[in-house]
Structures are given as C-alpha cells and as structure tokens.
Amino acid sequence: MSILSDPGKIAIIGASGAIGKPLFEALSQWTEIVGTSRRGSTTLAPLDLASEDWDLHFLKGVRLALILAANSKIADCEQNPEQAWQINHRQTLKLAMQLHHRGIQIVFASTDNVFDGKKGPYSEQDSPNPQVVYGATKLAAERDIWNVTQNSAIILRLSKIYDCNPHGSGLLGEIWQQLKRGQIVRAAVDQVFNPLHIDDLIIQIKRLIQDPKPGTWHLCGNERIVRFDLAEQIARRLDQQDCVQAIHLHDLPGVKRPLDTSMTNAKWLHHFPASFQSLDISIDQLVARAGVA
Numbered sequence: 001m002s003i004l005s006d007p008g009k010i011a012i013i014g015a016s017g018a019i020g021k022p023l024f025e026a027l028s029q030w031t032e033i034v035g036t037s038r039r040g041s042t043t044l045a046p047l048d049l050a051s052e053d054w055d056l057h058f059l060k061g062v063r064l065a066l067i068l069a070a071n072s073k074i075a076d077c078e079q080n081p082e083q084a085w086q087i088n089h090r091q092t093l094k095l096a097m098q099l100h101h102r103g104i105q106i107v108f109a110s111t112d113n114v115f116d117g118k119k120g121p122y123s124e125q126d127s128p129n130p131q132v133v134y135g136a137t138k139l140a141a142e143r144d145i146w147n148v149t150q151n152s153a154i155i156l157r158l159s160k161i162y163d164c165n166p167h168g169s170g171l172l173g174e175i176w177q178q179l180k181r182g183q184i185v186r187a188a189v190d191q192v193f194n195p196l197h198i199d200d201l202i203i204q205i206k207r208l209i210q211d212p213k214p215g216t217w218h219l220c221g222n223e224r225i226v227r228f229d230l231a232e233q234i235a236r237r238l239d240q241q242d243c244v245q246a247i248h249l250h251d252l253p254g255v256k257r258p259l260d261t262s263m264t265n266a267k268w269l270h271h272f273p274a275s276f277q278s279l280d281i282s283i284d285q286l287v288a289r290a291g292v293a
C-alpha cells in the first residue's frame with residue numbers, strides 16, 4: 001500500500017479523554033479532524049454510546065476513524081459488567097458497523113488487559129485470555145469489529161500510555177504527587193508493563209493514518225518495567241526511596257488485575273521503525289516540569 005501524502009479527514013470517537021484530548025489537539029495542527037465526547041462541546045460533536053440514536057452527520061467526508069470511546073475504568077467495569085458490555089462491546093460494534101458501511105477505515109483502541117498476565121511479554125501470536133470484565137469486553141469488540149469489517153480494521157492494543165505532567169493524574173504524576181505529599185507509595189513487585197509516552201503514541205498514530213495496515217498490532221514502549229522499580233526510579237530523584245513500599249498486586253483490595261501484561265512491539269517496529277522515549281528521560285522531564293533541581 002502506498003503512503004498517503006494527504007491524511008484526509010479524520011474522526012476521533014472519544015476525543016476528550018487521556019489519549020483523545022492530546023491526540024485531537026495534535027492532529028488538529030496536521031489535518032482536518034472531528035472529535036466526539038458524550039455531551040459534545042464547542043469543538044466536539046456529541047456522541048454517547050449509551051444512547052440509541054446518534055447524529056452521525058459529523059462523519060461526512062471522514063476517511064479514517066479512531067475509536068477510543070469506552071468505559072476504560074477497570075474497577076467500574078467489574079462493578080457494572082452489564083453496562084461495560086453494552087458500551088465497550090455491543091454499542092461499539094454497532095458504531096463500527098455504521099463507520100464501515102460509510103467506507104471509513106476503522107482504528108480500534110484495545111488494551112494489554114486482553115491477556116491473563118501469567119506469562120508476558122505477549123506477541124500478537126499469543127492467545128488472549130482476559131481476567132477482568134474490561135479486558136473481556138475489549139477482546140469481544142476486537143473480534144467482532146474484525147469480522148464485520150471483513151478483516152479490514154486496525155486493532156491497536158495499547159499498553160499504559162503516560163505523560164510527564166507532575167500535576168496530572170497519569171502514571172508518573174500520581175506517584176510524583178504521593179511522594180511530594182510525603183505519602184508512602186505502595187507499588188507492586190509483580191506488576192509488569194511497558195508504558196508508552198503519549199507523544200510517541202501520537203507520532204505512531206500519524207504514521208498509521210498515512211499508511212493504514214489492517215490487522216492486530218501491539219503498540220507499547222520498549223522497556224518492560226516492574227511498577228515497584230518505576231516508583232523507586234521516581235523516588236530516587238527526591239531522595240525518598242524509603243517512601244516506596246513493595247507489595248504484591250493481589251494484596252490490594254478490589255479487582256484482581258492481570259500481573260504481567262507486557263507486550264512485544266517487534267511487529268510494529270518491523271513495519272514502522274521507531275525509537276521511543278525512555279522512562280529515564282521521561283522522569284527527567286517530569287522533574288524539570290515540577291521545578292526540582
């Protein structure tokens with residue numbers, strides 16, 4: 001397939017979330033873009049997957065749509081499984097069918113939580129086996145979207161996406177703020193994942209938009225990191241290593257999340273060679289933004 005010089009009009013379904021908001025802003029500088037949130041806003045069209053009738057006029061002229069909209073909160077999906085299946089699977093599939101019938105290329109954001117976490121890192125060849133409702137709903141959506149689009153969809157399984165905002169609620173910011181408040185950070189020694197910086201994700205999505213390749217892709221950082229080690233790395237910058245307490249993930253109350261959901265990105269890098277920002281550099285940036293020497 002040849003690389004498109006004009007990316008065309010792009011839609012982001014779910015453009016107000018942790019990924020959608022920065023992605024929408026970045027793509028707006030680059031090409032024509034429309035986005036949605038449940039209620040809509042001055043810049044976003046309203047689209048609530050929970051509703052039965054959608055006004056999809058905003059899709060006119062759209063070439064490719066990224067489906068980010070979902071209930072992405074693992075605990076909430078576990079507590080409200082019926083709602084999670086309705087939003088993340090049935091209604092998402094219904095929307096995907098409408099997009100496909102309009103001839104729009106679909107990119108569906110899925111998750112490393114489709115795996116059971118017993119033997120990461122997982123490649124695209126490994127069989128998913130979700131342990132939480134969130135992962136099960138996303139896997140079902142992956143499979144059904146693939147089928148209804150006659151194998152033309154792009155399924156992007158993302159690892160944890162992070163930024164370097166010390167004041168935000170992201171992966172690094174949360175740990176940073178706990179340490180700054182003098183709190184003990186309880187971090188699991190058995191939780192393994194490979195986070196990807198949001199800026200790297202945006203760059204890769206732009207490449208995918210220009211060169212859309214159907215199939216399932218693992219898009220994640222290069223570094224497999226244990227959550228405890230990540231917390232220690234951050235604490236070291238504040239000389240507060242003593243504030244990081246080692247725990248086991250399943251000691252925490254609530255949902256028993258999969259332990260090692262790390263994935264391999266070899267397939268991605270083979271088709272889209274890239275280098276991703278290291279966690280060390282990202283922590284430097286976090287510290288610099290927080291104004292700590």
Ligand SMILES: NC(=O)c1ccc[n+]([C@@H]2O[C@H](COP(=O)([O-])OP(=O)(O)OC[C@H]3O[C@@H](n4cnc5c(N)ncnc54)[C@H](OP(=O)(O)O)[C@@H]3O)[C@@H](O)[C@H]2O)c1
Nearest residue numbers: 014015016017018019038048049068069070109158160161
């Ligand atoms: N962030 C990560 O680290 C990560 C990792 C792996 C996979 N993913 C996947 O990537 C996608 C985006 O993640 P995110 O972190 O940006 O999620 P998020 O912050 O929870 O944002 C969710 C987005 O979906 C919209 N949404 C929620 N419920 C909706 C509904 N019923 N109908 C229509 N829109 C709805 C939200 O709009 P409102 O503003 O109206 O609520 C928001 O724009 C998700 O599908 C998630 O499963 C994310």
